[in-house]
Each structure stands twice: as C-alpha cells, then as structure tokens.
Amino acid sequence: MRRKFAYYKDYANASATDMFSAEELAKAHKLTVTNTRSVCYLRQGNAFVPAELPIQAQFAPVTSTLSGDFDRNGTVDLLLLGNRSDNRLKLGSMDANYGCLLSGDGKGGFTYVDQPTSGLAVQGDVKSAMTIAIDGQSYVLIGAFNQPLQLYKPAKP
Numbered sequence: 001m002r003r004k005f006a007y008y009k010d011y012a013n014a015s016a017t018d019m020f021s022a023e024e025l026a027k028a029h030k031l032t033v034t035n036t037r038s039v040c041y042l043r044q045g046n047a048f049v050p051a052e053l054p055i056q057a058q059f060a061p062v063t064s065t066l067s068g069d070f071d072r073n074g075t076v077d078l079l080l081l082g083n084r085s086d087n088r089l090k091l092g093s094m095d096a097n098y099g100c101l102l103s104g105d106g107k108g109g110f111t112y113v114d115q116p117t118s119g120l121a122v123q124g125d126v127k128s129a130m131t132i133a134i135d136g137q138s139y140v141l142i143g144a145f146n147q148p149l150q151l152y153k154p155a156k157p
Contacts, residue, residue: 038058038062039051039053042108054111057080057100057110057112060082060083060095063082064081064127065081066078066129067079070103071103071154075104077104079102083126097126098122099118099120099142100120101118123147128143140153
C-alpha cells in the first residue's frame with residue numbers, strides 16, 4: 001500500500017522508506033550513479049569513447065550543448081550552457097555557468113576559453129540554445145528561464 005505524501009513536516013530529510021512501503025521498494029528497479037561529471041563521447045570507429053572535459057565544465061549543471069567552430073580556428077568546439085537556480089533547500093542554486101566555451105584541438109581534447117576571451121556572459125537557467133544564420137552570419141541564440149533571448153556572435157577568424 002502506498003503511503004500518502006500529502007504532508008511531511010521535514011520533507012527535506014525524508015528518505016525513500018518515508019515515502020514508499022517495503023513491498024514497493026523491493027519491486028523497484030534500482031540504478032546507481034557512478035559519474036556525475038560532464039563528459040563528451042567521441043566516436044572512434046564503431047565505439048564511443050569518453051573524453052575528459054576541463055574542470056570549468058564541472059562548475060554547474062549543463063542543460064544545453066552546442067558543437068561548432070565557435071573560435072573559427074578550423075576545429076570543432078563545444079559550448080556548454082546550463083544552471084539550475086530552482087533547486088530546493090539543501091542543494092541551493094547551481095548557477096556558475098555563464099557559458100563555457102571549450103576549444104577543440106581536432107584530436108578529441110578540449111581547452112577552456114575564459115569569459116573575457118570568449119565574450120560570453122550568459123544569464124539565467126538556460127533551457128534551449130541553437131545556432132542560427134542571419135544574413136549569412138552565424139549566431140548563437142540562447143533561451144533562459146525568465147530572461148530575454150540572448151544572442152552571441154562567434155569570434156571573427
């Protein structure tokens with residue numbers, strides 16, 4: 001029998017046994033998280049191999065990822081966008097991502113490009129991002145919760 005979870009005085013400290021019966025927990029499919037890092041999987045032949053990303057890619061949750069030659073050096077780069085400020089109680093805001101540009105070396109390695117160099121200053125919890133072309137020029141359009149649309153023009157060659 002399922003327990004009612006309509007009101008729990010200290011729900012921040014509630015455990016699974018406070019919300020579910022022993023029978024429900026016994027039947028539940030359980031998964032284990034072994035890695036919470038943001039990673040990139042690169043295709044090598046018929047397999048995908050994880051590539052380590054710089055520490056700056058770990059500062060906040062990533063909700064949107066774009067790939068392209070953003071620094072115009074002829075290699076594929078990654079643009080990681082995210083943040084989560086709607087977390088409750090114990091976690092608090094995770095909002096240290098102002099746009100994380102990772103410059104690719106063409107061999108599967110990525111180097112962080114700092115904000116002054118990249119020109120990124122993305123605000124808010126990013127919900128969507130895409131590249132668009134306006135008059136033949138490429139731009140990055142970013143939609144963040146409760147923020148106006150943000151438009152960035154990649155660096156000149």
